[in-house]
Amino acid sequence: MAKIIETHDIRKEYKMGDNIVRALQGVSINIDKGEYVAFMGPSGSGKSTLMNIVGCLDTPTSGSYILNNQLVSEMTENELATVRNKEIGFVFQTFNLLPRATALENVALPLIYAGYKKDERNEMAMAALESVSLADRHHHKPNELSGGQRQRVAIARALVNNPSIILADEPTGNLDSKTSHSIMALFQELHDRGNTIIMVTHEDDIAHYAHRIIRLRDGLVEWDRPNDRITRQTPDAVIAH
Numbered sequence: 001m002a003k004i005i006e007t008h009d010i011r012k013e014y015k016m017g018d019n020i021v022r023a024l025q026g027v028s029i030n031i032d033k034g035e036y037v038a039f040m041g042p043s044g045s046g047k048s049t050l051m052n053i054v055g056c057l058d059t060p061t062s063g064s065y066i067l068n069n070q071l072v073s074e075m076t077e078n079e080l081a082t083v084r085n086k087e088i089g090f091v092f093q094t095f096n097l098l099p100r101a102t103a104l105e106n107v108a109l110p111l112i113y114a115g116y117k118k119d120e121r122n123e124m125a126m127a128a129l130e131s132v133s134l135a136d137r138h139h140h141k142p143n144e145l146s147g148g149q150r151q152r153v154a155i156a157r158a159l160v161n162n163p164s165i166i167l168a169d170e171p172t173g174n175l176d177s178k179t180s181h182s183i184m185a186l187f188q189e190l191h192d193r194g195n196t197i198i199m200v201t202h203e204d205d206i207a208h209y210a211h212r213i214i215r216l217r218d219g220l221v222e223w224d225r226p227n228d229r230i231t232r233q234t235p236d237a238v239i240a241h
Helices: 047-054 077-087 103-113 118-131 147-159 177-192
Strands: 003-016 019-032 036-040 062-067 088-092 165-169 196-200 212-217 220-226
Touching: 003 047, 019 047, 019 062, 019 196, 019 220, 036 047, 036 177, 047 062, 047 165, 047 196, 077 088, 088 147, 103 118, 103 147, 118 147, 147 165, 147 177, 165 177, 177 196
Parallel strands: 036 196, 036 212, 088 165, 165 196
Antiparallel strands: 003 019, 003 062, 212 220
């Protein structure tokens, strides 16, 4: 299987006054195309810093990061912005939807930056909404949708550019238990379709939907192993709102 992510001895330091915080202290991981991986760890473990680097939201202090055969660890801000828009679909805990825009308009937003014409944007955005069973809500604004529906809009937005990876940061953090499992069942369906998914979570039950778990502690990989307790939902859960 082709590698889609390779990090070699990634280190990240921050200056906090006179102190230096070593958020990552030499992280080397490989993730293959089509994998479903969870980054886990307590607060301060480095998982969010690693997510920001993998998501091209930040650059390492030292070490190298190759995403889809591109050396992104030494790119400029403009180059990183292009990679983010083309290669990565983001799903956030807080949804990050524009409140005055419809579901269709929210999903189409990345396509504006990618240079697509309006007709193309709408067609692609509707297809993405259909893929998360939400096409019938395309004209609704976020305040007219439930939390689970809002996260489905966010997932459709992440999918619309056909990215190399879907990066989900605490994707169920603002959802109740039943809705959380419905969203995780959707992620499983997306993985079954061939999408590469990387999820950041501190919740054990959510991490166990992933097929591989990388646990960080004190800026280092504590362990990295296949998940032998994969949680799966019935197909009915996938289409539940």
